Structure formats: C-alpha cells, structure tokens
Amino acid sequence: MNTGSANGPTGNERMLKIVCPNCGERHYTEFRYAGDATKSRPRHGSADLRAWHDHVFLFDNPKGAHREYWQHVLGCRQWLVLERDTATNTTGRSWLASEAAPP
Numbered sequence: 001m002n003t004g005s006a007n008g009p010t011g012n013e014r015m016l017k018i019v020c021p022n023c024g025e026r027h028y029t030e031f032r033y034a035g036d037a038t039k040s041r042p043r044h045g046s047a048d049l050r051a052w053h054d055h056v057f058l059f060d061n062p063k064g065a066h067r068e069y070w071q072h073v074l075g076c077r078q079w080l081v082l083e084r085d086t087a088t089n090t091t092g093r094s095w096l097a098s099e100a101a102p103p
C-alpha cells in the first residue's frame with residue numbers, strides 16, 4: 001500500500017479539500033459547485049434579455065485566484081463563497097454566502 005510518504009501524495013491527499021464555515025474541512029465531493037461568485041445578477045424582474053443571456057450563458061475562465069459559490073450538499077446544506085486558485089486548485093478562505101467577505 002502506498003502511504004504517499006516516499007512517492008509523493010496519494011490520490012486522497014491530492015484531492016481538493018474545502019473548509020465549510022459550519023462543518024470544518026471536508027472532501028470536495030460533499031459540495032456542489034454553483035458558479036462564479038464575482039458575477040453580478042441582473043435585477044429581479046429585469047426585462048433586459050441581453051443582461052440575462054450574458055449572466056446565464058457567458059462565463060469567464062480566470063486563471064489564478066477566484067471566488068466561487070459552493071453548496072455543502074452532503075453536510076449542512078449551506079451556501080458558501082470559496083476562494084480557490086484555479087491554476088493550482090488550492091483553496092483559501094471560505095465564508096457563508098449570506099455573510100460579507102471577511103476583511
């Protein structure tokens with residue numbers, strides 16, 4: 001059995017971990033990715049079809065630090081904002097989506 005100490009990290013050690021503000025560190029498979037947390041949604045009731053089209057169908061593909069929405073579907077079911085580096089797939093701070101970003 002490969003413990004990962006002599007040959008680098010094992011598959012489980014390389015897997016993305018996410019810190020849920022309620023539950024602590026968990027494997028990413030407990031979460032569902034829910035999109036870009038930096039996009040602004042068109043105003044509720046807006047009839048601006050171009051703005052809705054752009055919001056729903058157009059996405060940036062940033063490289064580096066990014067903020068994303070995730071939901072802890074196999075835990076507390078809360079929505080959170082996660083800072084993730086898309087180039088290295090490492091995670092940073094996270095907080096509940098209903099709260100303001102920490103300073």
Ligand SMILES: [Zn+2]
Pocket residue numbers: 020021022023024072075076077078
């Ligand atoms: Zn949770």
